[in-house]
Amino acid sequence: MDKSLKQKILNISGLEEKELLAEGMESLVFDNGNNTVTKVYLSNDLEYFRRLQNFYNDLVFPDNKIKLPQIINVEQKEGLIFVTEVKLIGKQLKFNELNNKEIEEVLNELLNGLTYLSEIKTDFLKVELILDNRDRALLKTPSNDFKKTLESSLEKAYKMNKNYLNDDIEIDTVYEKLTSNIESLEITKTSLIHGDYFIENVLFSSELKLTSILDFGVMTAFGDHIMDVALSYAFLDMFNELPKLKLKERYMEILKKNYSNSELSKMNFYIAFYSFISATYYMKDKSKKDGHYYWCINNINTE
Numbered sequence: 001m002d003k004s005l006k007q008k009i010l011n012i013s014g015l016e017e018k019e020l021l022a023e024g025m026e027s028l029v030f031d032n033g034n035n036t037v038t039k040v041y042l043s044n045d046l047e048y049f050r051r052l053q054n055f056y057n058d059l060v061f062p063d064n065k066i067k068l069p070q071i072i073n074v075e076q077k078e079g080l081i082f083v084t085e086v087k088l089i090g091k092q093l094k095f096n097e098l099n100n101k102e103i104e105e106v107l108n109e110l111l112n113g114l115t116y117l118s119e120i121k122t123d124f125l126k127v128e129l130i131l132d133n134r135d136r137a138l139l140k141t142p143s144n145d146f147k148k149t150l151e152s153s154l155e156k157a158y159k160m161n162k163n164y165l166n167d168d169i170e171i172d173t174v175y176e177k178l179t180s181n182i183e184s185l186e187i188t189k190t191s192l193i194h195g196d197y198f199i200e201n202v203l204f205s206s207e208l209k210l211t212s213i214l215d216f217g218v219m220t221a222f223g224d225h226i227m228d229v230a231l232s233y234a235f236l237d238m239f240n241e242l243p244k245l246k247l248k249e250r251y252m253e254i255l256k257k258n259y260s261n262s263e264l265s266k267m268n269f270y271i272a273f274y275s276f277i278s279a280t281y282y283m284k285d286k287s288k289k290d291g292h293y294y295w296c297i298n299n300i301n302t303e
C-alpha cells in the first residue's frame with residue numbers, strides 16, 4: 001500500500017504501526033490477540049463489506065483442510081471501515097526465501113489450493129455471479145451469464161481505455177479478437193473463481209502446506225475455473241523479481257499433468273482479458289517501464 005494511504009489510516013484510527021500484523025493492498029491488518037484480526041480500510045462502503053461477510057458465510061467447504069476468511073463484524077467510523085475476522089492459520093511465504101525443492105512444493109500447493117477452491121459450494125455467487133457489484137472490473141448483467149459478464153466488462157474497459165491504450169496496443173484489433181474469443185469459449189467446469197490468487201493471498205504452514213486462502217474481492221466470480229488457473233500462472237511473474245526461478249515454466253509443467261490441452265489453450269485468453277480490463281488501474285505506473293501497466297500490455301500483445 002502506498003505510504004500516504006497508510007499514514008491516513010493510522011492517523012484517523014489512532015492505531016499504532018507497531019501493532020500491525022500485515023499490510024495489504026487496500027487495508028492495514030491488526031492482530032487483536034484473541035484469534036481475531038481487524039482489517040482497516042479507508043472506505044465508506046459498509047454495504048460492500050456486509051456483502052463480503054454474507055458471501056463468506058454462505059460458503060460450504062469440501063473438508064476442513066484449507067480455511068477461508070470468516071468475517072465476525074463490520075463497522076464504519078470516521079471514513080474508515082473496520083472488518084474483524086477470525087485469524088487464519090499460516091504465514092506468508094516469498095519465493096525468493098525458498099530453495100528449489102521448496103519452490104516445487106509450494107507451486108504444487110498453489111494448484112491444490114485452486115482445486116480446493118473449485119470444490120467449494122457458493123449458492124450466493126451462483127445467483128449473484130460476481131462478488132464486487134460496484135462496477136469496478138467485472139460488470140453484472142441482467143441474464144447472469146458468465147460469458148455476458150466477460151463481454152460487457154470488456155466493452156466497458158474498451159470504452160475507458162480507448163484513448164490511452166492506443167499508444168501501446170492496437171486496441172480495436174485486440175478488442176475484436178477478445179470479443180470473438182468469448183463467443184467461442186467452451187466452459188467445461190464452472191466454480192468459484194478467486195480472481196486474485198497469488199502467493200500473497202495464501203498462507204502456508206511450516207511444513208509448506210497451504211492452510212488459508214484470503215482476499216476475495218474485485219475479480220471474484222462464479223464461472224470458468226480455467227480463469228483462475230490462467231491468472232495464478234500469469235501472476236507468477238507480475239512482480240518480476242525472480243525471472244531466474246522460472247516459476248511459470250515450472251508451474252506449467254504441473255498444470256500439464258492436471259489439465260487437458262483444450263483447457264490450457266484458454267489460458268492466454270483469460271490472461272489477455274484480465275490485462276485488458278485491469279490496465280486502467282495500473283495507469284499510474286505507466287511512467288515506470290517495469291510497472292504493472294507494462295505487464296498488462298505485454299500480456300495483451302503476446303495473446
Ligand SMILES: Nc1ncnc2c1ncn2[C@@H]1O[C@H](COP(=O)(O)OP(=O)(O)O)[C@@H](O)[C@H]1O
Nearest residue numbers: 022023024025026027029085086087088200215
Ligand atoms: N484473517 C486473517 N488472518 C491472518 N492474517 C490475515 C487475515 N487477513 C489478512 N491477513 C494478512 O494480511 C495480509 C493482507 O490481507 P488481504 O486480505 O490480502 O488484504 P488486501 O485486500 O488489503 O490485500 C494477508 O496477506 C495476510 O498476511
Ligand SMILES: [Mg+2]
Nearest residue numbers: 024025201215
Ligand atoms: Mg491481498
